[in-house]
Amino acid sequence: MATRLSIGEFATVTHLSVRTLRRYHDSGLLEPAWVDEFSGYRYYSVEQIATAQVIHRLRELDVPLAEIRAILATDDPQQRAEVIAGHLRRAEAELERARDSVASLRRLLRPEPADIRVELRSIPSRKVAQISARVRLEDSLRWFSSALDELDAEFPTSERLGPPGGLYDNELFSHGAGRMTVFRPVRDPRRVGRIGIADLPPAELAVVVHPGPHDGLDVTYGRLGAWIVNHALAVDGPVHETYLVGPRDTPDAAQWRTEIGWPVFRLAGTAEGALPSSGAPPTA
Structure with missing residues (x-):
């Protein structure tokens, strides 16, 4: 039992809320290592900390749940890295488009030069x-x-x-x-x-x-x-x-x-x- 963390403890070490962890469980992204059949309490292993944080980062990049499941399911580290790298490239492109939109707004608010x-x-x-x-x-x-x-x-x-x-x-x-x-x-x-x-x-x-x-x-x-x-x-x-x-x-x-x-x-x-x-x- 010493290697098991309650959902509250796991939330603390991963900086993910209990609500988020429950949502990951319900969606099949991250199931607890053990669930008490009588109380329903969820317990996690130390090895799941990194997985939880990877899921959180991928969700921040708006990676669809189905693709996250595919990433976690693969046993090939190279394939997993390539899929994640592709999403990183798309996120960088979105960031660049956002910067261009900000620049366009600034030109609209303060056109330079004033005449074309x-x-x-x-x-x-x-x-x-x-x-x-x-x-x-x-x-x-x-x-x-x-x-x-x-x-x-x-x-x-x-x-x-x-x-x-x-x-x-x-x-x-x-x-x-x-x-x-x-x-x-x-x-x-x-x-x-x-x-x-x-x-x-x-x-x-x-x-x-x-x-x-x-x-x-x-x-x-x-x-x-x-x-x-x-x-x-x-x-x-x-x-x-x-x-x-x-x-x-x-x-x-x-x-x-x-x-x-x-x-x-x-x-x-x-x-x-x-x-x-x-x-x-x-x-x-």
Whole structure:
């Protein structure tokens, strides 16, 4: 009996509450070493201390209960370590996204610079290699990465005429699903697999460059939208993005540059060229 710890003692040494330990027991994650059949009192062994703390850490990382059971059930330490390492990588990615969201909020509250530089640009027609499909918004990043990987594999650097780009229908953002097109300007576009050839029509665009991580793109979209309301008339048509510098060019997100082009009608007297914004987004 000396090696057995009551649930209260076990809670003290593991820094887990009695309520939490009972929940672990009820869910089958951590059953006591012994339960008194008459009193129902739970007792734990010293060897279970580390297991309880591992479960607690995994729960803090939001690892599902079913996966924790699988981790604890495996006898292969290497496999167990790989599964846990995968969750750690995902947790780190979530933390990075949270930091980017905080940075975006700070830019919204205290935009620097207060004005954005918008250029009215006439884009000529172009023939490009492209992949296009109707995509759900939650799948868009994965689909984009896969499509661009396919284009890059088929058209090496020597065949490319400029940075890659994308066209995104308004309904992708307004209804959560819409047509996405990822393209590359290349010397000799050709059809291979799902890669097709597209003749992009000429377009009149209000263009702004978003610096830094892609998680803050929505902030720049909002500021460009405010500019358009004050200076031009937006039209239905796909939003243009051009990835001047991106993850494939440098891992340093601070160096990334994404060009956003919004289709517009020009108002009378508005010439092509760069114009400052008439104002910044409101601050809270």
